[in-house]
Amino acid sequence: MNDVEAYFDEKAPEWDAHCECPGIKHMAVAHIAGVTEGSRVLDVGCGTGVMEPALFACGAKSIVALDLSEKMIEIAASKYPSMPVSFEQACVIEYATRDGIEPFDVVVIYNAYPHILEKQALVTAVCRLLTPHGRFLVAHGASKETINAHHQAVPESVTTGLNSAKEESALWRDSFDIDVLVDMPHFYCFGGMKREA
Ligand SMILES: C[S@@+](CC[C@H](N)C(=O)[O-])C[C@H]1O[C@@H](n2cnc3c(N)ncnc32)[C@H](O)[C@@H]1O
Numbered sequence: 001m002n003d004v005e006a007y008f009d010e011k012a013p014e015w016d017a018h019c020e021c022p023g024i025k026h027m028a029v030a031h032i033a034g035v036t037e038g039s040r041v042l043d044v045g046c047g048t049g050v051m052e053p054a055l056f057a058c059g060a061k062s063i064v065a066l067d068l069s070e071k072m073i074e075i076a077a078s079k080y081p082s083m084p085v086s087f088e089q090a091c092v093i094e095y096a097t098r099d100g101i102e103p104f105d106v107v108v109i110y111n112a113y114p115h116i117l118e119k120q121a122l123v124t125a126v127c128r129l130l131t132p133h134g135r136f137l138v139a140h141g142a143s144k145e146t147i148n149a150h151h152q153a154v155p156e157s158v159t160t161g162l163n164s165a166k167e168e169s170a171l172w173r174d175s176f177d178i179d180v181l182v183d184m185p186h187f188y189c190f191g192g193m194k195r196e197a
Contacts, residue, residue: 003157004115005068008047012071015048019111025141025187026054026110032180032189033108033137035060042066042104042129044092045112049076052085055108064104066090093118096125104129107136114151114159119171127175130194137180137191138168144188165190 001009020026030051035041037059043051046065055063063085067073070089077087088095093116095101107126109116116122126136140147144162151159162168165183169190172178178192 002068003155004117005070007155007158008067008069008115009071012048012069012075015072015075019047019050020141022050022053026051027057028187029108029110029137029139029141029189030054030058030060032139032182033106033191034135035106035108037061039105040102042092042107044107044109044126045115046076046087047072047111049079049085049087051108051110052076052080052083056083060106062086064088066092066095092116092129093121093125096128101129103131103134105131105134107134109136109138111140113138113140113168114147114162117160119160123172123175127194132194132196134194135191136172136176136194137189139187139189139191141187143185144183147188162188 035055035058038061041055041060041063043063043065046067065085065087068091073087073089147162151161165181165188169178175195176192177195180191182189
């Protein structure tokens with residue numbers, strides 16, 4: 001078990017008591033990510049499943065929700081027993097190397113980007129997992145200043161911190177047309193469409 005997994009396993013039982021209830025921000029994230037009627041969606045770092053109601057409300061047909069933390073996945077899976085969502089304990093980078101994964105229309109990474117330490121490997125993984133012209137969105141329901149201040153109390157082996165949306169998105173530009181950049185109080189995101197190979 002690595003440090004990220006251990007950290008979030010420990011946080012899982014209290015997670016929902018401290019995080020935002022599913023609401024308007026999650027709807028905005030799903031919408032900006034490009035989820036529409038019939039989308040097949042990958043929710044990376046799903047935690048306890050905070051994004052799932054919004055993804056379905058925007059029309060997602062099916063969701064695969066991944067998290068490194070087994071404890072987070074256990075809680076998430078217990079909440080949505082009858083929805084077409086497959087919760088799986090996995091690292092997204094490892095998941096993308098598996099054979100036979102049906103590609104996704106949209107990949108959403110909500111509140112999880114600083115904790116996925118290997119950024120270049122993440123870009124490669126997301127690119128591999130998307131359909132041609134598929135979309136990704138990295139988003140946070142807070143500013144980078146708030147996130148970075150909060151992460152002062154998080155071990156260095158569990159977070160990379162967050163640069164501006166413009167700086168963070170630079171790594172993605174080789175494979176994606178970046179068409180969303182928001183860097184403001186209470187909200188942060190960047191995203192775009194997979195470029196034709
Ligand atoms: C801050 S939590 C956010 C959870 C949820 N998205 C939310 O907004 O409440 C970040 C999550 O990302 C997960 N995570 C970190 N690295 C991951 C990876 N490589 N693959 C999948 N999940 C990962 C962690 O286990 C953790 O549950």
